[in-house]
Structure formats: structure tokens, C-alpha cells
Amino acid sequence: MKIVVASDHAGFPLKEKIKDYLHSLNHEVVDVGTNSLDSCDYSIFGIKAGEMIKNKQVDLGIIACGTGIGISIACNKVKDVRCALVNGVEFAKLTRMHNNANVMALPGRFMSEEDALKCVDAFLNTPYEGGRHDRRINIISEYEKEHSK
Ligand code: RB5
Numbered sequence: 001m002k003i004v005v006a007s008d009h010a011g012f013p014l015k016e017k018i019k020d021y022l023h024s025l026n027h028e029v030v031d032v033g034t035n036s037l038d039s040c041d042y043s044i045f046g047i048k049a050g051e052m053i054k055n056k057q058v059d060l061g062i063i064a065c066g067t068g069i070g071i072s073i074a075c076n077k078v079k080d081v082r083c084a085l086v087n088g089v090e091f092a093k094l095t096r097m098h099n100n101a102n103v104m105a106l107p108g109r110f111m112s113e114e115d116a117l118k119c120v121d122a123f124l125n126t127p128y129e130g131g132r133h134d135r136r137i138n139i140i141s142e143y144e145k146e147h148s149k
Helices: 012-024 042-054 069-076 089-099 113-125 132-147
Strands: 002-007 028-031 060-065 083-085 103-107
Touching (some): 042 069, 069 083, 103 113
Parallel strands (some): 083 103
16 A cells, blocks of 8 residues: 655654554555654644645555644645544544544554554554445535535
8 A cells, every 4th residue: 555654743753663664564655754853833744644645646644743633633624534533443443444534643642652553553454334434424525525615
């Protein structure tokens, strides 16, 4: 798969671990930054990751900031993004199964590397269930279509 990764400074160490892990699994990784521990704005990187999804340049995204909250809010502003803030393996599985999430946001300051990599496995390996969930997701997509300029 082709996967975009992004973070702010607070998510940077986790992003680097995830990038290494994805490479070890032979995925193609697009890193849109940030690239250091220097303080920066999560919004910029959440939007950059979202743009890669919107433009169909990648299959999925994995992003991180301190809590995962700010970067997920930013990413979800981009059309066609369904970014889920994930705090454990069950959330990673369920957001694929029920929400067909295409981006997972992780809390770099509140999750161990070990748990994060388990979430990565769950996110990449769990299929979308479809069925009744299509209707719910379509309501969001229709709203987005009608209200975006
Ligand atoms: C940065 O200090 C922190 O605010 C940011 O990483 C994130 O947690 C925001 O939601």
C-alpha cells in the first residue's frame, strides 16, 4: 500500500517509528513532515496528509500530534477524508469496519510505541464491512458535496 505519514513536533518521534515499521512491511511511505522536534503547527501537516488522500495519491494515512486531536481536526477539513482519532487497537479495527476511515490519528504523547504499532497493524489489516455503514458514510459525503464550494 501507499501510505502518507504526518505529524507535528509532538508526534514526530512516533511518526518516525511508524515510518520505519511501514517500510519493514514493504509499504510505500510518503512523509509530508514535520521533520524535527522543533515546535510547529499540527494544522499544516494534518491538511497536507488530507490533501494526499483527496488527490488519491495514497491509499491511507497515519498521522500524529501530542493528543492526536488537533491534527485529526485539521485533516478532517479536507474533502473525502475520514480521519479517526484512535486510542487503542479496538478503535483502529472499528473505525475501519464501521467508518471506512482512510486516516488514523494517534496521540504521540499518550501512547507507547508498542501500542501504536498494534494500532497500525489493526488499521491496515481490517476491512470495511459495508452494508448499513454505507448509508451513514454517504450522508456525510452528500453533505460535504452540497456544502463545499
Ligand atoms: C502541541 O503542544 C500540541 O498542542 C499538539 O501536538 C496537539 O496535541 C494538539 O492537538
